[in-house]
Amino acid sequence: MVRSVTSFGRSGLSDWLLQRFSAIVLALYTLFIVGVLLFTPDMSYEQWSGLFAQEWVKIFTLLTVLSIVIHAWIGLWTVGTDYLPKVWLRLLYQSAVLLVLFVYLIATVRALWGF
């Protein structure tokens, strides 16, 4: 058993599963957005904000961004532990990734619910 305190779920299996679940969410959301854009070719601002005024779209979007956070963290954490053998460099990189993902999350919540 290899210990790792910085991995997402601390277990290889949960990380692996989460990455696959989050990938499914990302795929569905991509289909949803592409579908919307295809069916409304001349999308106006009102139509776009009307779409995002609906509660279920807000929740779906939030779920998608949470999935991005999880998916990206697990993936980029893996990349870092592969290619960055120096501990300080790896921690710096991990902090930067975390910060960016946190900003994404806050920005999304603000955009959707407008605090």
Place this chain on the structure above:
Amino acid sequence: MSQLTVSLYRYNPESDQKPRMQEFQLDLPEGKDLMVLDVLALLKEQDTSITYRRSCREGVCGSDGMNISGKNGLACITSLSQVVKNNKLVLRPLPGLPVIRDLVVDMSLFYKQYERIQPYLINNSPVPSIERLQSPEDRAKLDGLYECILCACCSTSCPSFWWNPEKFVGPAGLLQAWRFLADSRDQATEERLAKLDDPFSVFRCRGIMNCVNVCPKGLNPTKAIGHIRSMLLKQAT
């Protein structure tokens, strides 16, 4: 008689600052498809300082794994006709492990990962007076697993093992982990799985199948890793 150019990785820690490639010219006997190991033996007659491991010379002991013109394989069962292009053969040590000298690498990390998966049968029930019975079907589950010769061709062709040789068990070790998980006589399934359920040991495998591509015995570690993952999943959900 045809001529072969052999480009050989040379490094002697006592006389070389860093590794170098050395070229040798060799006259090959006509009408005989030599093995790469035969070529090395001929070169060693010229220059006794050329260093490599070898033992059985028939592909069952796993001593002479090396990188042959870009692909890992066993020198003793790789014939020149399979690998020589434009009369040139390039021999390097297995990638990713420290080189001791010439084609000899330090395999300690590889063996350490093998030992880590507890490569032995665990069965604490009282021993019967004869053998433990096993159906031919259950025994068949071990085919394609127990044949591993620990040559390290697979693990040293795996980028995940190059980056994390201390943490990722590697294809060879995982093939053996599955060999014992799959054995109907083994009782330590939970204990074995518990030791593998971290983000490195098994899950560093990204399924690129370099291991399958190079295995000189035609074994499939990627498939075994898939089985371990399914078993972990089944057990945890």
Place this chain on the structure above:
Amino acid sequence: MANINKLTYDAVIIGGGGSGLRAALQLAQSGLKTAVISKVFPTRSHTVSAQGGITCAIASADPNDDWRWHMYDTVKGSDYIGDQDAIEYMCSVGPQAVFELEHMGLPFSRTENGRIYQRPFGGQSKDYGKGGQAARTCAAADRTGHALLHTLYQANIKAGTEFLNEWYAVDLVTNAAGDVRGVVAICIEDGEVHYVDAKATVLATGGAGRIYASTTNALINTGDGIGMAMRAGIPVQDMEMWQFHPTGIYGAGTLVTEGCRGEGGYLINKDGERFMERYAPNAKDLAGRDVVARAMILELLEGRGGGPEGDHVFLKLDHLGEEVLHSRLPGICELSKTFAHVDPVKEPIPVVPTCHYMMGGLPTNIGGQVLSRDAAGKDKVINGLYACGEAACVSVHGANRLGGNSLLDLVVFGRAAGLQIEQSMKEGFSTDLAVESDIERAMSRLQRLESSNSGESVAQVRKDLQNCMQLHFGVFREGKSMQEGLAKLKVVAERAANVHLPDKTKAFNTARIEALELDNLLEVAMATAVSAEQRTESRGAHARDDFQERDDANWLCHTLYFKGEPGVHRRDVNMQPKTVPSFEPKIRTY
């Protein structure tokens, strides 16, 4: 010299093959401080090449099978110079030793009812030769040696055995009393020399097939233990007895298991004739290996060999069908494609008798204690020295080994040596420590090499030695030719004493190891040549054109050879098994 590093153990085992690992396991479990010295990583040892199986009366294929029948076959196979007490021990303890292997996890092939699969092998019979062919060889497909060696290594990992891998033992260290007190060894990786002190030293160094130019043996089979013991003044026994396996792949020398014939394959000459029917009407292709090998050579001599040179015969397997071949003999299909460029599913494999096994070796008792002889000619135990496996001559194989008996020999006598050492240590066995001059003596070979500045190439001398043995001490032998061979060998010996080591660097210097191995090949070759020339009869694997009959009046005995002597001593064969009546010599036919 005085600053040489010293390691101390209760027992040290030299050799990481089947017998060494089995002895190590016994000792590790007993709690004695034990180390295994092996010149290769243990799973690279030659046991890994064994294919067909391990012969043992476990009564799976035949519920009425009896170890006494196995004993009868083995005594007959040995042409009556196998020691019957040792054969009795091996055949009766065998089932327990095999079941232990299974319990350790060895992946034996299975029968429908879940028991270990057994296949027929040469020389096997039921009911003391009266009940027809038996199937007594326990198999893991055709990779039994691989499965066995890996299982034993795994069991040793579990038991926590200490390994000194890629260390090469140079010479035995003997004290003033002549007791063995460990070895001098080189760590190959860094070239450092160590003195490994132990109260018990086990030679499990395997065979020396590399004395012949054509052999099924691994390149590492150079008789290191035999050479070390001979230099320490210890005799070797029955060294004229070399088994030529009928089916080595023509041109490559790689082994094709007798299990092929056990599964129903047979040999044919260039006319497609199943010639063994003429030589052994009952057992046919499953006669003793010596019998089959001689028949093959006779076919070649009479012009019925295949190929442009007429120098090989064929092993036909295609009639067994793809399914049987791929499930029972997968390794053979692989080897045959690689080394003979032939797919046995479609075509027969070109084969030729090839040097395979050394029946002789260091004389030991059942507990693996190495024996010499005292002034009166009686057996004398060498304190502190043990041998098992192919390096030893217990003797269970006599003049000809039966297929599948070598793996049984390994586990039974590796185990027995372990038990014996455990017992001796409990009884407080001890010998005097070696002094500096004793260690110095064991380092003399190293020092000679280090100071060499000109001389012959190791590869060239080795090649000449191998060609000499191949030409003069092959399947058929003849007095005059052997004397010629012996004379040539003496020249080779002088050259070997003068080899040059151009590269004296320390790190992983395999040239140094090969130079040291050459001495051992030479000791074995010399012992073989002298013993073969002296034994003026034909028995088992030793077939002489000038003495074609077995001569029980003079030669129903072992030969014992001491280094440097011109002749051999005779040693009695044990004919007193403990629980069964002895098997009297009979004419041996199959």
